[in-house]
Amino acid sequence: MHTVPPGTDPAELARIALTVAIEAGELIMDERPDGLGVAETKSSATDVVTVMDQRSQDHLLARLGGLRPQDGFAGEERGGRAGESGITWVVDPIDGTVNYLYEIPAYAVSVAAVVGDPTTDGTWQPVAGAVVNPVTGERYTAWLEGGSWRAVGDEEPRRLRVAETSLGQALCGTGFGYDADRRAWQAAVLTHVLPQVRDIRRLGSAALDLCRVAEGSLDVYYERGLNPWDIAAGWLVATEAGALVSDLYGHAPRAEMTLAAAPGLHAALGAVLEGAVEQVGPENVR
Numbered sequence: 001m002h003t004v005p006p007g008t009d010p011a012e013l014a015r016i017a018l019t020v021a022i023e024a025g026e027l028i029m030d031e032r033p034d035g036l037g038v039a040e041t042k043s044s045a046t047d048v049v050t051v052m053d054q055r056s057q058d059h060l061l062a063r064l065g066g067l068r069p070q071d072g073f074a075g076e077e078r079g080g081r082a083g084e085s086g087i088t089w090v091v092d093p094i095d096g097t098v099n100y101l102y103e104i105p106a107y108a109v110s111v112a113a114v115v116g117d118p119t120t121d122g123t124w125q126p127v128a129g130a131v132v133n134p135v136t137g138e139r140y141t142a143w144l145e146g147g148s149w150r151a152v153g154d155e156e157p158r159r160l161r162v163a164e165t166s167l168g169q170a171l172c173g174t175g176f177g178y179d180a181d182r183r184a185w186q187a188a189v190l191t192h193v194l195p196q197v198r199d200i201r202r203l204g205s206a207a208l209d210l211c212r213v214a215e216g217s218l219d220v221y222y223e224r225g226l227n228p229w230d231i232a233a234g235w236l237v238a239t240e241a242g243a244l245v246s247d248l249y250g251h252a253p254r255a256e257m258t259l260a261a262a263p264g265l266h267a268a269l270g271a272v273l274e275g276a277v278e279q280v281g282p283e284n285v286r
């Protein structure tokens with residue numbers, strides 16, 4: 001695996017991630033156009049959400065460019081930059097865009113500093129990150145070997161630990177992609193998972209799902225089809241809280257699968273998912 005470039009302090013990167021994520025969160029709240037979620041405007045509102053996504057990302061690009069001009073930048077929206085420092089910022093300017101559209105308070109700005117090449121699965125890893133829900137004020141941060149931390153409002157950050165539990169007692173988060181064929185596959189796999197767990201939650205923000213695993217307000221989370229910007233910061237928040245975060249076969253999480261839980265539960269749900277994939281058909285999960 002890649003190492004942190006000499007002279008780089010992951011704790012300082014986490015502080016920067018948190019600062020800019022809070023700013024972008026304020027921007028998407030303060031500038032959120034009135035009536036965005038009103039039924040008759042929803043189709044055109046999708047474009048407005050895209051505009052807000054782009055504005056949030058532009059803010060992150062400008063601020064990180066000012067603070068860390070040698071670093072690279074990659075985000076969900078248009079605009080990236082190659083870097084020279086060995087650090088690339090991977091950002092999701094609004095993770096949970098459908099919740100943002102409908103004014104459901106489960107969306108976040110996700111900002112991570114990663115080493116390696118975030119455009120190639122399995123070749124990169126996060127070293128610092130922050131996930132901020134601007135509606136609830138929840139702020140999650142983590143840095144390599146520094147633990148994961150959560151604070152709301154002015155409270156002191158509290159260190160997070162994952163909860164181990166049995167599969168039958170596990171509250172399981174998952175999500176669905178935007179592509180219809182992928183959703184059909186995800187629904188088929190879900191029929192194998194649902195009878196085995198306490199219940200399922202589909203919260204609508206992968207970044208927040210991973211943070212919830214870290215704090216134990218979800219026991220396990222899995223999803224197929226995620227992008228680096230969806231998982232980069234949450235992956236580290238979960239890992240630093242003691243979770244295993246991987247694909248189905250113990251490698252780095254990637255588009256084909258992200259599975260996050262305390263180790264025993266990770267193995268138990270991993271076995272169920274492997275069995276489901278055997279029966280449903282692999283697509284390109286393997």
Ligand code: IPD
Nearest residue numbers: 095096097175176177204205206
């Ligand atoms: C989406 C959310 C959602 C997940 C989707 C992602 P976006 O990200 O994380 O929870 O199920 O797969 O695409 O589009 O809101 O940034």
